[in-house]
Amino acid sequence: MTSLSHPDLAGALSGRARQMTASTIREVLKLTQQPDIISFAGGLPAAELLPVEAVREATGAVLDRYGSAALQYGATEGHVPLRQWIADRAGITPAHVQIVTGSQQGLDLLGKILIDEGDTVLVESPTYLGALQSFQPYGPRYVQMPTDDDGIDVDALAEMLQHTRAKLLYAIPNFQNPTGRTLSLERRRRLVELTAEHGILVLEDDPYGELRFRGEALPSLYALALEMGLTPDTSHIIYSGSFSKVLAPGLRDAWVQAAPPITEKLVQAKQGADLHTPTLNQMIITELLPTLRQQIARTVGLYRERADVMVRAMQAAFPADVRYTTPEGGMFLWVTLPSADVDTTALMVRAVERKVAYVPGAAFYALGGGHNTMRLNFTAASPEKIVQGIEALAATIREAGESGAAASTPVVV
Amino acid sequence: MTSLSHPDLAGALSGRARQMTASTIREVLKLTQQPDIISFAGGLPAAELLPVEAVREATGAVLDRYGSAALQYGATEGHVPLRQWIADRAGITPAHVQIVTGSQQGLDLLGKILIDEGDTVLVESPTYLGALQSFQPYGPRYVQMPTDDDGIDVDALAEMLQHTRAKLLYAIPNFQNPTGRTLSLERRRRLVELTAEHGILVLEDDPYGELRFRGEALPSLYALALEMGLTPDTSHIIYSGSFSKVLAPGLRDAWVQAAPPITEKLVQAKQGADLHTPTLNQMIITELLPTLRQQIARTVGLYRERADVMVRAMQAAFPADVRYTTPEGGMFLWVTLPSADVDTTALMVRAVERKVAYVPGAAFYALGGGHNTMRLNFTAASPEKIVQGIEALAATIREAGESGAAASTPVVV
Structure with a gap:
């Protein structure tokens, strides 16, 4: 048997590939896949809205009508x-x-x-x-x-x-x-x-x-x-x-x-x-x-309720100097912490300990910045979980404000 | 109302995009979409093998098991x-x-x-x-x-x-x-x-x-x-x-x-x-x-028959100096015409007149060449159509050999 030399695989990557990095969102989502975490991190539509029965029927209709052309x-x-x-x-x-x-x-x-x-x-x-x-x-x-x-x-x-x-x-x-x-x-x-x-x-x-x-x-x-x-x-x-x-x-x-x-x-x-x-x-x-109009109406109704629940929970639980957007639609809102010294990337470890997750805002800046910001999704969790998660997040934020520790922990998530 | 200037859209394309060209296969497939053409051009699996009923059942089973996670x-x-x-x-x-x-x-x-x-x-x-x-x-x-x-x-x-x-x-x-x-x-x-x-x-x-x-x-x-x-x-x-x-x-x-x-x-x-x-x-x-083993066995049986039909038809109808491969599997065989002067790209117009299509071989050379070659697919047409198509192709090839006309027609397909 010939013994083959091991090629330098990493060395063969293009310059383009070397510039690619594992995205923060991706790594964060891994952190949050423990089932007991309340995740505001993903950008997932509410699972209960996904039209399972309609897709089942549509698939049957399509296969009836188009036969093998559908495949x-x-x-x-x-x-x-x-x-x-x-x-x-x-x-x-x-x-x-x-x-x-x-x-x-x-x-x-x-x-x-x-x-x-x-x-x-x-x-x-x-x-x-x-x-x-x-x-x-x-x-x-x-x-x-x-x-x-x-x-x-x-x-x-x-x-x-x-x-x-x-x-x-x-x-x-x-x-x-x-x-x-x-x-x-x-x-x-x-x-x-x-x-x-x-x-x-x-x-x-x-x-x-x-x-x-x-x-x-x-x-x-x-x-x-x-x-x-x-x-x-x-x-x-x-x-x-x-x-x-x-x-x-x-x-x-x-x-x-x-x-x-x-x-x-x-x-x-x-x-x-x-x-x-x-x-x-x-x-x-x-x-x-x-069925699209009807599906959108159902979606909008649910997301309105969840956005409102999240905003009310933030009003009740967040320190008064934390700012946040109040969207008229969509899936996300944006939180800015008062101290520019707080690093929400480092803070994620504390948040996950308290069973809540978000995406650190820095990930969304092409040229850096936003270390004291975070993105919250309000569509995927139930109203009860939203309240519970916001309370856990508020506790995390208060703790960071008191200790200042989150700024000094160089943890990459 | 403001009158907006028209931007130079073509001028905005990247160098990368300028190098992209419409593929020959793509243009040829358009030529062959008339329903009475016998097409050996595509790389399509035999439609009658596509598992319509199995996909219907599998979709149902998947939606039962995974629910919204499938969507x-x-x-x-x-x-x-x-x-x-x-x-x-x-x-x-x-x-x-x-x-x-x-x-x-x-x-x-x-x-x-x-x-x-x-x-x-x-x-x-x-x-x-x-x-x-x-x-x-x-x-x-x-x-x-x-x-x-x-x-x-x-x-x-x-x-x-x-x-x-x-x-x-x-x-x-x-x-x-x-x-x-x-x-x-x-x-x-x-x-x-x-x-x-x-x-x-x-x-x-x-x-x-x-x-x-x-x-x-x-x-x-x-x-x-x-x-x-x-x-x-x-x-x-x-x-x-x-x-x-x-x-x-x-x-x-x-x-x-x-x-x-x-x-x-x-x-x-x-x-x-x-x-x-x-x-x-x-x-x-x-x-x-x-079901994959069974599906492959069915596919192989059908493709063997069709490849054999095509090869026998070529033996019977093609001029003796036309060369072709006899594959042991897959979906394609390769034809080389004897005269290096014949251009199978130009010949396509004649072939389509006779209601048969193929892909001109030149398309498959990174650096040019192969003007007297063509790719034939043997999986998509029925045995009867294969015989009929090969006879039409044989007539096209003989005519080109006699007239030499195909070499001088600068038609791009």
Whole structure:
């Protein structure tokens, strides 16, 4: 028998791979998988809303109607009736719609076809960690846009654009992940104008838009651009929509709306990435569309109740100087601790000891910062658990304020 | 109303995107979607084998057992019972197994974590077009390895490696796409040795290995490396397996087996690419595993018959100087026309006029060549259609030989 030499596997990794790191969220979620932990960390829809019986029936109907075609290879662009439904709703055509395997895939493919090494990508501070992960392999230079309670500060952005050339602006206008904030209508208009003026593409990520439980719905940046004179063939707004938060994340079905120069490249990129989104899943989603309004109404009702319970519990239990957002929809709210010395990453160990978990806010900053912040999910736990978890979190926060110990423990979670 | 300027969308594409082109296969498949065409072009499993009733039952069983968990977010690594089954079969552990959304995704993610711009990737000539598409965005420098009827010519490769440093070798040892050829056992051993000696990673793509309808099964490169003294933790062989050709491609379920330095990076890359493979689909596949042997036996029986019908039809109808492979399994065979002047890409227009289609062989060469070759699929059409299609193709080939016209028509399909 020949004795083979051991190759240097780690040494064979690409520069791109060396820059990838295990995400904080991922590691945190591992910490929280003990069953007695009350987790505000994940971004999971409430399990009791997932339409198990409807999916069972839809699968039967799809297999009856399509037979083996439901299990066969399909078109890279996606299932035509699904693309048509999305197009009709947005007043565009299927040529402007690409189906993707979860909106995360849309972020990856858009990064691949748009970002050259060193291109400037404008991101909110904080922003969705998963977008940063998707773009990272393509070598962007991140520039953080300042934000406040109405989302991106467009005046500050206008000033910034006087001396910053950017390729792409990434934004989550509705119930932002991680802060739960919503971009005001006035600012939406200004953002569409500013980016058109400076020739900057906008990636509008909107997984939560349908989950509004209070206040009035606002038009998407994509819809505003059409109102303001652009067409689906010329718009610089790329819209990312998803069925994960309104039907079922485990089916991994989402879409991108964009002008054909973008969608045509998306098709080519997707062909190399996974050929097409699973056929059966797209057909099941299409079959569920007539129940979508009802499913959203049920979801919004439950999330309103849970958000209110969480906010009331924080009012009752948190120290008065802890600040937090009060979202009008979505799945998350954002907590800021008063002392800039407290490190919520270090604090996680204490929180888990008290059987409660969150995501440390620092993970959501492209360029660092936010060490005294945390993201809380209010959709996955029951109202009783929410109250119990917030009380445990309040105790953790008070303890940290008293001892200051959390600032000095260099624990990486 | 403000009049917004139209941004230069095409100008915003990345260099990576500009290099992507519409694939020939894709365009050819469009040509062949007229229902009266007999298509040998696709790589589709026989529709009548797709397990519609089994999937219906499996879906019901999965929803009974897992309830909402079947529709919820899942772990990036994949469904544990599925990874365990794959690991047990290969004598490894789940830590060596990453589930991917079709083997195409495995190719993309491996390209992303392994290939730096300018890295040399050794490929067969011809090779699987989809792999070239997956790797292309990461900037490889392709070097073609010479092949013959026993697959990669390892002596020529040994010589080549005296003066060529390579990062990765991509090979399809069983019933290769597009040629249908199989790498001999002797050459497999030598290939494992040679690549270990030179520190070259091997990506062994094996979607067809289970579809052997004649001759004796050969061990995978992955298994040979373990026999030859490497361990699952140190092996330089990365194995890509798939359920697409043995169960159902529309479910998009496949896997990668590799040493932990590779699988750990795959997890991180996959998290940014689509978070995880659809939960429901992985559970359905797992539910179908007890029927897999039977399903493979049925598939192999049908494909043997169809391959034999195609070969006999070619013997009867093709000009005597046309050469073709006679595979022992898989889905494809490879035809070489005698005149190097004939261009099978141009010839496609004539073939489609005669209601038959194939994939022009040039598409499968990383660096050009093969203009007088074509790939034929023998699994998707019925025996009657195969005979009819081969006769139409024979007439097309004879006509081209007589007129020579196909060489001068610059039609791009």
